[in-house]
Amino acid sequence: MLQLQILRENKENVITALKKRNIDAGPMVSKVLELDEKRRAIQTQLDNTLAESNKLSKEIGMLFKSGKAQEANELKEKTAGLKEASKQLGDDLNATAAALQEQLYLIPNMPHTSVPAGSSEEDNEEVHREGDIPKLSEGALPHWELAKKYDIIDFELGVKITGAGFPVYKGKGARLQRALISYFLDKNTEAGYTEMQVPHLVNEASGYGTGQLPDKEGQMYHVQADDLYLIPTAEVPVTNLHRDDLLAESDFPIKYTGYTPCFRREAGSYGAHVRGLNRLHQFDKVEIVRLEHPDNSYKALDEMVEHVKNILRELKLPYRILLLCGGDLGFTSALTYDFEVFSTAQDRWLEISSVSNFETFQANRLKLRYKDETGKSQLAHTLNGSSLALPRVLAGILENYQTENGIQIPEVLVPYCGFEVID
RNA sequence: GGAGGAAUGGCAGAGUGGUCGAAUGCGGCAGUCUUGAAAACUGUUGAGGGUCACACCUCCGGGGGUUCGAAUCCCUCUUCCUCCGCCA
Numbered sequence: 001m002l003q004l005q006i007l008r009e010n011k012e013n014v015i016t017a018l019k020k021r022n023i024d025a026g027p028m029v030s031k032v033l034e035l036d037e038k039r040r041a042i043q044t045q046l047d048n049t050l051a052e053s054n055k056l057s058k059e060i061g062m063l064f065k066s067g068k069a070q071e072a073n074e075l076k077e078k079t080a081g082l083k084e085a086s087k088q089l090g091d092d093l094n095a096t097a098a099a100l101q102e103q104l105y106l107i108p109n110m111p112h113t114s115v116p117a118g119s120s121e122e123d124n125e126e127v128h129r130e131g132d133i134p135k136l137s138e139g140a141l142p143h144w145e146l147a148k149k150y151d152i153i154d155f156e157l158g159v160k161i162t163g164a165g166f167p168v169y170k171g172k173g174a175r176l177q178r179a180l181i182s183y184f185l186d187k188n189t190e191a192g193y194t195e196m197q198v199p200h201l202v203n204e205a206s207g208y209g210t211g212q213l214p215d216k217e218g219q220m221y222h223v224q225a226d227d228l229y230l231i232p233t234a235e236v237p238v239t240n241l242h243r244d245d246l247l248a249e250s251d252f253p254i255k256y257t258g259y260t261p262c263f264r265r266e267a268g269s270y271g272a273h274v275r276g277l278n279r280l281h282q283f284d285k286v287e288i289v290r291l292e293h294p295d296n297s298y299k300a301l302d303e304m305v306e307h308v309k310n311i312l313r314e315l316k317l318p319y320r321i322l323l324l325c326g327g328d329l330g331f332t333s334a335l336t337y338d339f340e341v342f343s344t345a346q347d348r349w350l351e352i353s354s355v356s357n358f359e360t361f362q363a364n365r366l367k368l369r370y371k372d373e374t375g376k377s378q379l380a381h382t383l384n385g386s387s388l389a390l391p392r393v394l395a396g397i398l399e400n401y402q403t404e405n406g407i408q409i410p411e412v413l414v415p416y417c418g419f420e421v422i423d
Numbered sequence: 424g425g426a427g428g429a430a431u432g433g434c435a436g437a438g439u440g441g442u443c444g445a446a447u448g449c450g451g452c453a454g455u456c457u458u459g460a461a462a463a464c465u466g467u468u469g470a471g472g473g474u475c476a477c478a479c480c481u482c483c484g485g486g487g488g489u490u491c492g493a494a495u496c497c498c499u500c501u502u503c504c505u506c507c508g509c510c511a
Contacts (some may be wrong), residue, residue, distance in 0.1 A: 032449085040473075043472070043473070043480080043481095046481095047473075047479060048479080048480085050479090054479095055479090057490090057491050058491095060491045060492070061441040061492065064491095073491090075491070076491045077491090078491090079491045082491095083491085246433080246469095246470080248433090248451085248502080282491060375468085377470080
């Protein structure tokens with residue numbers, strides 16, 4: 001959620017910035033400012049009415065105390081009208097504030113100045129590429145074939161017990177999953193991130209805090225009986241740990257990592273692009289989250305990018321980094337780097353990590369603030385990134401590490417797996 | 424699931440109808456003392472709205488009500504604690 005103050009003071013800048021997302025925010029922003037003005041006008045009226053009735057109440061109290069009941073009762077009659085008026089104004093104020101809030105929720109974050117213009121993923125800018133693409137022998141298989149060949153992932157079994165998009169990992173496949181989780185968590189912990197285990201269901205307020213609600217509720221599984229949402233990413237519970245917090249400057253940086261399963265409904269797409277592990281309803285992910293002082297957040301973002309690079313280097317997977325263009329940027333993000341691993345057998349890039357700076361957009365919703373050196377409350381910056389998402393890393397490993405004698409396990413994972421090859 | 428109790432500022436904790444946005448302690452900040460630090464002492468210190476700045480308004484878990492007036496009384500929801508029951 002953008003800060004009202006910024007909209008008030010820099011309306012044109014906001015509209016210009018949002019053009020990068022290929023939206024004309026003019027009407028939305030105008031509506032917000034209109035409602036804001038209305039809200040403040042009502043607030044002023046209400047305040048004045050309340051001030052007057054507070055004053056009368058005090059006088060009545062004094063009169064009763066000094067035994068002048070008659071005069072007090074006369075004054076009482078005067079308060080009736082004020083009471084009526086303040087009730088009406090209070091209702092108006094609530095309605096206007098709610099409308100304002102609703103409108104404000106519709107405006108996405110302003111892209112950072114370095115975000116390239118563009119309308120789709122075609123326009124994302126490749127900023128880095130690293131790693132050798134292996135030359136696979138004749139008859140190299142995509143991961144869903146390999147999964148079947150070595151009996152390590154069973155998609156049909158998942159369909160039987162739950163539905164499409166809920167794979168069952170078996171034997172060495174399951175062990176490799178567990179190894180990846182441990183390995184990622186260890187790498188993150190070494191880099192100073194505190195490991196957290198958080199609930200996999202969150203309440204509505206948490207969904208609003210990080211921006212999944214109100215506009216993306218269709219993407220989350222909702223447990224209606226208890227009004228809870230299955231998390232689409234650890235970002236939601238982990239960032240919300242500090243909802244409504246007022247931190248000290250010395251608390252920064254706050255760095256967390258957590259492993260959680262992620263649940264996404266993402267209905268609607270079929271075909272090769274969502275085949276196998278490419279798109280799932282439930283998948284595992286290890287996330288890193290940072291809360292930062294605004295002055296340091298872009299440095300922190302760079303650190304996170306370097307961190308993910310290091311992991312991919314260790315895994316010896318060929319990857320590239322994309323700077324997302326305005327049109328492809330997530331609703332809440334100001335700047336996002338996507339990491340993609342090259343899947344040799346599918347001959348395509350698979351997104352395995354997304355590292356973003358949300359600046360104050362989430363913090364404003366979360367009421368996540370810190371006290372600056374002058375003692376004033378300021379909004380913190382929030383960031384997060386996958387480090388890493390499992391299924392496509394797994395797909396990348398299976399496909400890129402396949403040999404005629406089975407699938408080699410990347411060296412760094414061998415201690416975690418306890419075996420060197422899947423055959 | 425049954426029976427009781429509780430929810431107040433960063434934390435602890437007082438306050439049961441008017442001058443309470445709220446005692447006190449701890450913590451934080453500033454100062455005195457000190458070569459420096461600690462201790463001690465003095466002062467200061469909740470959040471949000473509003474204003475050029477004041478004024479003023481709101482907030483004592485959430486929502487609603489009673490009253491001229493609510494942290495304080497009533498209703499309701501949520502959460503926590505204690506005891507009992509059940510249970511991985």
